[in-house]
Every structure is written in C-alpha cells, then in structure tokens.
Amino acid sequence: MVGIGxxxxxxxxxxxxxxxxxxxxxxxYKTYIELLGDLVTGREVISTxxxxxxxxxxxxxxxxxxxxxxxxxxxxxxxVYGMAGLILEMLDREGLWGRVEVEVIPGITSATAAAAKIxxxxxxxxxxxxxxxxxxxxxxxEKRLEAAGAGDFVLVxxxxxxxxxAGQIRRAVEILKKYRPGNTPVGIVRNADREDEEIIITDxxxxxxxxxxxxxxxxxxxxxxxxxxxxxxxxxxxxx
Amino acid sequence: MVGIGxxxxxxxxxxxxxxxxxxxxxxxYKTYIELLGDLVTGREVISTxxxxxxxxxxxxxxxxxxxxxxxxxxxxxxxVYGMAGLILEMLDREGLWGRVEVEVIPGITSATAAAAKIxxxxxxxxxxxxxxxxxxxxxxxEKRLEAAGAGDFVLVxxxxxxxxxAGQIRRAVEILKKYRPGNTPVGIVRNADREDEEIIITDxxxxxxxxxxxxxxxxxxxxxxxxxxxxxxxxxxxxx
Numbered sequence: 203m204v205g206i207g208x209x210x211x212x213x214x215x216x217x218x219x220x221x222x223x224x225x226x227x228x229x230x231y232k233t234y235i236e237l238l239g240d241l242v243t244g245r246e247v248i249s250t251x252x253x254x255x256x257x258x259x260x261x262x263x264x265x266x267x268x269x270x271x272x273x274x275x276x277x278x279x280x281x282v283y284g285m286a287g288l289i290l291e292m293l294d295r296e297g298l299w300g301r302v303e304v305e306v307i308p309g310i311t312s313a314t315a316a317a318a319k320i321x322x323x324x325x326x327x328x329x330x331x332x333x334x335x336x337x338x339x340x341x342x343x344e345k346r347l348e349a350a351g352a353g354d355f356v357l358v359x360x361x362x363x364x365x366x367x368a369g370q371i372r373r374a375v376e377i378l379k380k381y382r383p384g385n386t387p388v389g390i391v392r393n394a395d396r397e398d399e400e401i402i403i404t405d406x407x408x409x410x411x412x413x414x415x416x417x418x419x420x421x422x423x424x425x426x427x428x429x430x431x432x433x434x435x436x437x438x439x440x441x442x
Numbered sequence: 443m444v445g446i447g448x449x450x451x452x453x454x455x456x457x458x459x460x461x462x463x464x465x466x467x468x469x470x471y472k473t474y475i476e477l478l479g480d481l482v483t484g485r486e487v488i489s490t491x492x493x494x495x496x497x498x499x500x501x502x503x504x505x506x507x508x509x510x511x512x513x514x515x516x517x518x519x520x521x522v523y524g525m526a527g528l529i530l531e532m533l534d535r536e537g538l539w540g541r542v543e544v545e546v547i548p549g550i551t552s553a554t555a556a557a558a559k560i561x562x563x564x565x566x567x568x569x570x571x572x573x574x575x576x577x578x579x580x581x582x583x584e585k586r587l588e589a590a591g592a593g594d595f596v597l598v599x600x601x602x603x604x605x606x607x608a609g610q611i612r613r614a615v616e617i618l619k620k621y622r623p624g625n626t627p628v629g630i631v632r633n634a635d636r637e638d639e640e641i642i643i644t645d646x647x648x649x650x651x652x653x654x655x656x657x658x659x660x661x662x663x664x665x666x667x668x669x670x671x672x673x674x675x676x677x678x679x680x681x682x
Binding site: 217282283286287288290291306309310315329331338342345352354433435437441 | 450451453454455456460496519522523524526527528534546547555557559564565568570571582589681
C-alpha cells in the first residue's frame with residue numbers, strides 16, 4: 203500500500219518510488235495511476251473507477267497470492283481514507299495472514315499538503331472529518347462535526363462535496379457556526395500540488411460563496427486561528 | 443520551513459531535499475539536524491535545544507533578511523506542532539511580509555507514519571492532540587480529550603509524556619475510558635522509521651503497562667477500530 207502524496211512528483215518519497223519501481227503490478231484509481239505517468243510503464247495496471255475499490259483490491263490480492271509484488275496506490279497517505287484498510291480487511295476475511303506480506307508506505311496526506319499552502323493552521327490540535335456519506339451514516343458525521351466544534355479543534359474537511367452532495371458542506375458550516383464566530387478563518391485548497399491548484403482564504407460567513415467540490419480540502423480554524431499576512435496560523439502559544 | 447518526515451532518509455521528499463541542498467543556512471532542533479547527517483555539510487547550522495525555538499527562529503529570520511536561503515527544519519510536517527507557525531508569527535510581528543519569501547514544504551507527520559506501522563487505524567475520522575502542557579493550559583487539553591471521546595474519533599496523541607509529565611497520559615486514558623471500553627485497541631509507536639523503532643499493540647486497559655515517553659506516538663481506536671492479524675484497522679464500511 204503505497205502513498206504517493208498529493209500528486210506532485212517531488213512530494214513522492216523515495217520509499218514509495220522504490221516500491222513502485224519494484225512492483226510488477228500497480229493497482230489504483232485511474233486518476234492516480236495517470237499522475238504516475240512513466241513510473242508505471244511496463245507494469246500490469248489494475249485500474250477501475252472510484253467506486254470499484256473492492257474489485258480493485260481483490261484483483262491486487264489475487265496477484266499477490268500468485269507471488270507478484272503489487273503496489274496498491276493511494277493519493278496522499280494510503281491509511282487516511284485510502285486503500286490500506288480495505289486491503290487489510292480483505293486479507294483478514296480471506297485468512298491470508300502470513301501468506302501475503304504487507305507494508306504500508308505512508309505519504310503526505312491532504313491535510314498537511316493543503317495546510318502548507320495556506321500557512322500553518324494545524325500548529326495546534328486538529329480533527330479530520332470526511333463529509334462523504336457513501337460509507338458513513340450522516341448522523342455519525344454530524345456527531346463528529348459537533349464534537350470538533352465543542353472541542354475547539356482546527357478542522358480539516360476531506361470530501362467536502364460532490365455532484366450528488368452539495369448540502370453537506372452547508373450543514374457542516376451551520377454546525378460549526380454554533381461554536382465559532384462567522385469571522386473564523388477558513389482555507390479552501392483545491393488540487394493542492396497538482397495542476398490547476400487554487401487557494402482561497404475566507405471565513406465561516408463567506409466560505410459557501412465559493413465553489414467547493416471533491417477536489418477541495420477545507421480547513422476551518424479553531425478559536426485561536428489568525429489570519430497573518432495572507433496566511434492562516436494557529437499559534438501554539440510561544441511568548442514572542 | 444522544511445518537513446523531513448519521521449527521520450528515515452527514504453521518507454524525505456525530493457522537494458524537501460532540494461530545499462536543503464539549496465539552503466545556505468539550516469536551522470533546527472539538534473536531533474533533527476543530526477538525522478540529516480551529510481545533507482547539511484558546508485551549511486551554517488543554527489541548532490539550539492528543544493525549548494529554544496524562539497531564538498532559533500529569530501536567528502533564521504535574521505539570516506533570511508540578509509538575503510540568505512534558510513531551511514528551517516522540522517521532523518514530520520513543519521505545520522503540525524513544528525516550526526512553521528512560529529516563523530509566520532514572527533514575520534508578522536516584525537512586519538516582514540513581502541521582505542522575506544516563505545514556503546512551507548509538507549512532510550509525513552508522525553500520525554500517519556505511526557499509523558502505517560500498525561496497519562490502518564486512521565481510515566476513518568480522527569483527531570490529533572498533543573498532551574504537552576508547556577504551551578497549552580491542561581484544561582484545554584482535557585476539553586479536547588473529552589470531545590475526541592464524545593465524537594468517537596480515532597485519537598492520535600503526540601507528546602504523550604516526558605520526564606516531567608508522567609501523569610497526563612494516565613489522565614487521558616481515564617477520560618477516554620468514560621467513552622470507550624477497556625478492550626479498545628491502542629497502538630504505541632516509538633521512534634517510527636528511526637533506529638530503535640518499537641511497536642506495541644495493546645488496549646486501553648493495558649496501555650499504561652508500557653513505557654511511554656516523548657518519542658512515542660499513541661493511537662487510540664474509535665468504537666469501530668478492530669485488531670486484524672496483528673494490525674489495527676478502522677473499517678470505512680465497504681461491503682465485503
């Protein structure tokens with residue numbers, strides 16, 4: 203399970219690169235495979251659409267059982283809403299422990315890639331929540347939004363919206379506004395470290411004025427987050 | 443501000459490496475500078491002890507004002523309890539916007555580096571809390587522990603203990619046990635991707651039986667986290 207980071211070649215770690223080079227089979231969502239370009243030339247490629255994760259992992263495991271080195275690619279970190287969990291679940295389900303060797307190679311996840319683009323909003327305690335309710339009941343997501351608000355965490359929102367889901371980010375903002383003022387800083391980072399990168403610094407009152415889709419990561423400040431010189435910073439409390 | 447990841451050379455991104463190579467001055471906590479070895483040969487090195495962050499950043503900014511390329515090094519990601527926030531705060535305080543160019547280069551943070559060692563515990567929503575009360579009132583930390591418990595987040599604990607702070611992790615476990623059963627899986631990862639790496643899989647009832655110090659990252663499962671084949675996995679909910 204190989205994390206390739208946000209998408210830019212210069213953020214792929216040497217360990218991930220080595221795994222990709224040694225693999226005879228590369229599996230992953232087609233957009234990520236495309237990001238890899240020449241790196242996957244000459245390999246068998248297992249690439250299905252976004253919602254075919256189970257099929258893709260089953261095919262990857264089948265190759266691994268046949269003795270092939272397989273790289274299952276996730277963007278960001280494979281353990282953060284990526285493929286690592288599903289692979290481990292399926293190995294367990296099929297009783298393959300000890301018969302297939304596994305390694306999770308971490309990557310730079312969207313939370314910190316996006317944060318780096320807008321300054322240093324994650325300098326203090328933070329929470330990460332996906333708004334996708336494809337696999338998670340919306341009540342659970344709401345409960346976590348409430349807890350992130352009550353706990354005064356900086357909040358990183360993955361999968362804030364998609365074609366089918368426009369209402370979730372609206373509801374998330376509504377919940378957060380129960381706990382934080384409208385001028386709480388918010389950053390929207392779209393396509394961090396990819397082509398067409400877009401960066402917006404705004405606040406809770408205005409975040410919904412901007413286009414937010416599944417390529418965005420949204421970072422909502424805590425009560426301590428400040429806008430400094432066009433950046434967002436959550437001070438840790440050093441005395442200056 | 444350059445993130446060098448957990449410490450292993452093969453987890454430093456090419457972008458971070460390039461910044462280090464181009465820098466004439468490298469600033470950072472001495473342990474991290476030592477991890478870099480030959481990479482910093484021939485540079486001016488600004489290296490002070492752990493609690494001298496403000497002095498180190500001031501010296502780095504002074505060099506940058508003099509027109510030198512300066513790499514301020516943090517282990518993991520510079521924006522997660524690293525140096526990025528402090529640098530931006532000091533630039534703001536000194537009115538240096540536009541006079542010093544800044545870039546945050548993200549890195550693999552301990553949360554995902556440690557998670558990779560124990561499987562895929564962060565597959566679902568998670569919170570990150572530092573137990574260090576050097577800069578944060580303990581009441582704020584307790585409030586966040588309560589919220590992480592109530593919100594059923596997987597919890598990543600940074601700075602769980604130090605020589606002076608043995609009680610905090612005990613109190614944290616006490617709080618989490620109000621929300622989760624004693625058999626909730628817990629991973630302790632010490633020195634992830636460094637020499638002397640140690641990995642322990644245990645549970646909330648037994649976590650305090652193990653040595654926990656400032657080199658450890660502790661990951662406490664949510665209600666969904668399972669122990670599968672020696673790994674921790676928090677399933678996202680795919681139907682298998």
